[in-house]
Amino acid sequence: xxxxxxRGGVHPYEGKELTAxxxxxxxxxxxxxxxxxxxxxxxxxxxxxxxxxxxxxxQMIAEAGGFVSAPVFSSVSGTVKGIEKRRSAPGALVDAxxxxxxxxxxxxxxxxxxxxxxxxxxRETNQADRSEYxxxxxxxxxxxxxIRPDERLSLLSAGDVMERIRKAGIVGMGGAGFPTxxxxxxxxxxxxxxxLVNGSECExxxxxxxRLMCDxxxxxxxxxxxVLKLFGSAKGAFCIEDNKPKAIxxxxxxxxxxxxxxxxxxxxxxxxxxxxxxxxxxxxxDVNSKMLPADAGCIVMNVSTIFAIFEAVFLGQPxxxxxxxxxxxxxxxxxxxxxPTGVTFGEVAEKAGxxxxxxxxxxxxxxxxxxxxxxxxxxxxxxxxxLTAFRYDLVSRIEETPCINCGKCVDACPARLVPSHxxxxxxxxxxxxxxxxxxxxxxxxxSCSFSCPAGRPLAALVxxxxxxxxxxxxxxxx
Amino acid sequence: MNxxxxxxxxxxxxxxxxxxxxxxxxxxxxxxxxxxxxLAFGTHALLVLIVSVLSAVGSExxxxxxxxxxxxxxxxxxxxxxxxxxxxxxxxIDLWIPCLGSVFAIVIIKQLYGGLGQNFMNPALGxxxxxxxxxxxxxxxxxxxxxxxxxxxxxxxxxDALSGATPLAYLKTGTLFDLKALFVGTTLGCIGxxxxxxxxxxxxxxxxxxxxxxxxxxxxxGTFAVLTLLTALVRxxxxxxxxxxxxxxxxxxxxxxxxxATDYVTSPITAMGQVVFGCALGFLTWVFRMxxxxxxxxxxxxxxxxxxxxxxxxxTRPVAAxxxxxxxxxxxxxxxxxxxxxxxxxxxxxxxxx
Numbered sequence: 001x002x003x004x005x006x007r008g009g010v011h012p013y014e015g016k017e018l019t020a021x022x023x024x025x026x027x028x029x030x031x032x033x034x035x036x037x038x039x040x041x042x043x044x045x046x047x048x049x050x051x052x053x054x055x056x057x058x059q060m061i062a063e064a065g066g067f068v069s070a071p072v073f074s075s076v077s078g079t080v081k082g083i084e085k086r087r088s089a090p091g092a093l094v095d096a097x098x099x100x101x102x103x104x105x106x107x108x109x110x111x112x113x114x115x116x117x118x119x120x121x122x123r124e125t126n127q128a129d130r131s132e133y134x135x136x137x138x139x140x141x142x143x144x145x146x147i148r149p150d151e152r153l154s155l156l157s158a159g160d161v162m163e164r165i166r167k168a169g170i171v172g173m174g175g176a177g178f179p180t181x182x183x184x185x186x187x188x189x190x191x192x193x194x195x196l197v198n199g200s201e202c203e204x205x206x207x208x209x210x211r212l213m214c215d216x217x218x219x220x221x222x223x224x225x226x227v228l229k230l231f232g233s234a235k236g237a238f239c240i241e242d243n244k245p246k247a248i249x250x251x252x253x254x255x256x257x258x259x260x261x262x263x264x265x266x267x268x269x270x271x272x273x274x275x276x277x278x279x280x281x282x283x284x285x286d287v288n289s290k291m292l293p294a295d296a297g298c299i300v301m302n303v304s305t306i307f308a309i310f311e312a313v314f315l316g317q318p319x320x321x322x323x324x325x326x327x328x329x330x331x332x333x334x335x336x337x338x339x340p341t342g343v344t345f346g347e348v349a350e351k352a353g354x355x356x357x358x359x360x361x362x363x364x365x366x367x368x369x370x371x372x373x374x375x376x377x378x379x380x381x382x383x384x385x386x387l388t389a390f391r392y393d394l395v396s397r398i399e400e401t402p403c404i405n406c407g408k409c410v411d412a413c414p415a416r417l418v419p420s421h422x423x424x425x426x427x428x429x430x431x432x433x434x435x436x437x438x439x440x441x442x443x444x445x446x447s448c449s450f451s452c453p454a455g456r457p458l459a460a461l462v463x464x465x466x467x468x469x470x471x472x473x474x475x476x477x478x
Numbered sequence: 479m480n481x482x483x484x485x486x487x488x489x490x491x492x493x494x495x496x497x498x499x500x501x502x503x504x505x506x507x508x509x510x511x512x513x514x515x516x517l518a519f520g521t522h523a524l525l526v527l528i529v530s531v532l533s534a535v536g537s538e539x540x541x542x543x544x545x546x547x548x549x550x551x552x553x554x555x556x557x558x559x560x561x562x563x564x565x566x567x568x569x570x571i572d573l574w575i576p577c578l579g580s581v582f583a584i585v586i587i588k589q590l591y592g593g594l595g596q597n598f599m600n601p602a603l604g605x606x607x608x609x610x611x612x613x614x615x616x617x618x619x620x621x622x623x624x625x626x627x628x629x630x631x632x633x634x635x636x637x638d639a640l641s642g643a644t645p646l647a648y649l650k651t652g653t654l655f656d657l658k659a660l661f662v663g664t665t666l667g668c669i670g671x672x673x674x675x676x677x678x679x680x681x682x683x684x685x686x687x688x689x690x691x692x693x694x695x696x697x698x699x700g701t702f703a704v705l706t707l708l709t710a711l712v713r714x715x716x717x718x719x720x721x722x723x724x725x726x727x728x729x730x731x732x733x734x735x736x737x738x739a740t741d742y743v744t745s746p747i748t749a750m751g752q753v754v755f756g757c758a759l760g761f762l763t764w765v766f767r768m769x770x771x772x773x774x775x776x777x778x779x780x781x782x783x784x785x786x787x788x789x790x791x792x793x794t795r796p797v798a799a800x801x802x803x804x805x806x807x808x809x810x811x812x813x814x815x816x817x818x819x820x821x822x823x824x825x826x827x828x829x830x831x832x
Contacts (some may be wrong), residue, residue, distance in 0.1 A: 007799075010493065012489075012491055012493070013491070091485075204491070276799065276800065280799065286799055286800035286801075286802070287800050288798065288799070288800030288801050288804065289800075290804070291800070358482050359482070359483065360482050360483065360484050361483065361484050361490055362483055363488075363490055365488075367488075367489060367490040367491040368488060368489045368490075368491065369488050369489065370488060370490065371488065372483075372484065372485045372486055372487075372488070372490060373483065373485070374483055374485050375483065390490070393484045393486075393490070394491065394492055395484070395486050395489075395490055395491075395492065396484040396486055398492065401497055401550075401553065401594070402593065402594050402595035402596065403595050404497055404500075404555075404594060404595045404742045404743055405595065405742045405743050405744075405745070405747050406500070406742040406747075407691075407742070407747040407748070407749075407752075408495065410747055410748060410749070410796075411691075411749075414799065415798050415799045416796045416797070416798050416799045417796075417798055418747060418748065418795065418796070420747065421747070421791075437795065438797075438798035438801055441798040441799065441800070441801060444488070446488050446489030449489050449492070450489050450491065450492055450493050451493050451495070452492075452493075453493075453495045453496045453497045453499075453500055454496075454497055454595075455492065455496070457487060459487070459488065459489065460486075460487035460488075463487070
């Protein structure tokens with residue numbers, strides 16, 4: 001079996017065994033939910049509800065604030081309490097619509113494609129049992145027989161597909177939150193020849209995409225076919241790291257009769273799932289910071305995003321919930337949850353049995369690229385793939401020693417930079433040299449910090465330098 | 479209640495490799511060569527090794543205490559430096575010489591330039607060259623001690639007894655020596671340099687533990703071997719291949735290539751730079767050994783190349799992923815700009831002349 005890979009990278013402890021084979025449970029929302037208006041890159045959404053309004057499950061409560069933006073939907077039915085400031089995962093204070101839950105779960109009407117009635121009915125019947133994933137696990141054949149994607153999609157034009165995706169408020173759910181309809185509108189759609197579904201899930205501890213690939217292969221294939229409808233000449237590939245043999249097996253079996261969609265197994269290595277590395281591994285094409293993946297003929301989409309596209313295109317259901325992994329050694333029951341957006345991290349942790357002891361570190365995301373939280377009040381957004389909590393924080397105890405020029409960061413850097421030199425330049429504020437040495441090409445994957453034997457915070461320093469250069473550029477433009 | 483939550487930049491996890499365990503692995507990798515040296519030369523050799531390690535660690539401790547700096551003895555780098563100095567000593571040297579060398583290496587070469595990571599030259603080799611120049615007689619007198627191995631002290635092709643001279647001196651004249659003795663380490667030489675096979679074992683151990691990469695030792699030994707083979711052919715020596723192998727096993731080149739040239743602090747950080755560094759070392763060592771008047775040149779080659787590391791690093795900076803075209807484009811633009819500037823200058827001049 002050929003396994004795709006890239007140069008550089010590291011092998012952190014994966015920790016996936018904690019949650020990988022645990023079935024997805026539906027997480028019940030609490031009394032009050034907060035929907036951030038900025039769950040994506042671009043202009044914040046604009047609220048279209050006011051205090052006291054009644055909202056339904058899946059009702060739009062904020063509209064897109066521009067082209068590069070996405071609408072926000074309520075995940076419960078209830079009354080709008082008002083707009084409050086809440087902290088986003090990276091730590092900024094942003095506006096959020098707060099809704100009081102009435103626990104009725106009254107749904108806003110959706111527009112499934114004609115012919116999807118049987119599928120929707122199955123969903124309804126299973127929804128009664130809230131303790132389980134609201135769809136029982138079925139094989140790819142069974143769901144594809146029910147969905148019949150080719151037949152359904154033939155009823156839609158490319159424009160219809162795009163419109164459904166845009167209206168559903170879908171953003172890149174791997175973490176960046178780039179609005180999907182923007183990603184799917186490249187300047188030259190003819191040039192796109194690869195749609196890469198990013199199922200590498202290289203971030204340690206995270207298993208939400210793995211669960212989707214195992215439990216919902218048919219739906220993912222249908223979702224990918226919807227995207228392929230937009231790009232006539234493109235091939236679709238599920239890129240999966242080889243530490244997930246079950247997912248590779250399931251999708252390979254399901255795709256054995258497909259010509260334009262295939263599975264691309266990748267070597268397990270962090271950061272395989274970083275967009276540029278994935279493109280390099282699968283297609284051999286290089287992407288730099290000045291390019292979009294579309295310039296290399298590729299569009300990369302996370303597995304969760306593809307599932308959201310399925311729900312939007314075939315069921316007309318907007319994006320208001322997602323699968324989230326809660327894991328780490330401080331959590332009593334590490335689990336995969338189907339979480340409504342808007343619940344707080346504290347509630348999620350409580351549903352997972354709480355903490356064995358007060359954690360020293362709570363991370364929105366995984367340990368390599370996630371954001372450390374200062375309290376438990378952060379809320380789940382469209383991009384929250386994981387919540388990890390650790391009893392012991394190594395990083396705050398590390399004593400930095402001098403660089404010994406060992407070059408481990410150079411070997412680890414997937415962007416082929418010299419992180420230790422860049423970190424020195426950033427520290428000395430020598431931004432000119434920083435830029436000249438390709439400092440802007442850093443994707444902040446953290447491989448350099450991870451591999452540094454002297455415990456230097458290389459990634460943080462390089463990122464700081466990058467932010468300073470970008471800030472100076474923005475200033476110069478004004 | 480949340481006072482225990484720590485906030486820091488990602489990543490929130492780290493690898494297992496630390497400076498300290500790297501140094502420990504290097505120390506361990508040097509053990510086979512030390513063992514062979516002690517077996518060949520006896521108890522005094524062991525004493526030399528112990529004295530040099532202790533004086534290196536001791537002088538680092540004393541210096542840092544006196545200067546009110548954080549004591550960094552526990553990172554193990556001073557111990558490695560001390561051991562390398564000991565390994566570079568003739569077996570029956572007076573004990574105060576390695577002691578002086580260790581103090582020189584740690585205080586003058588390492589600490590005065592800022593401590594670990596800041597020295598511009600390999601401390602052990604700097605100290606060796608200092609001792610070689612200061613005490614040339616003592617540093618080049620090789621006498622066997624009470625070792626348990628039987629040493630080959632005669633050049634097989636002649637009846638000369640080896641008195642105080644290493645096999646390298648004989649090779650210099652094109653006279654072949656006993657290859658097996660050179661490989662195993664049953665000849666005269668510095669304590670840690672005699673056994674090629676023990677050094678090789680240590681080097682392979684470091685490669686397997688991913689402490690070093692093959693780039694420097696590979697390019698160093700490769701370049702040197704090719705040049706030596708060519709020399710042997712041109713000069714018409716008997717058995718040029720055997721001659722080359724003997725050159726590779728004799729003297730300090732094995733220890734130099736695997737343990738001295740690969741010193742992180744004083745070798746380039748870039749992959750390309752490491753290859754350039756190794757090739758240049760191979761060339762320099764060849765010049766010193768084959769063309770120069772002495773028979774040995776590894777130490778001087780390495781400390782000379784140490785000085786060029788910043789320049790090598792600057793010119794071998796890797797092009798970032800996806801930036802190859804951009805950097806070509808940039809160079810083209812720079813070239814065009816220069817051309818344009820020249821043209822404008824020429825026009826200006828013409829106008830002025832007119």
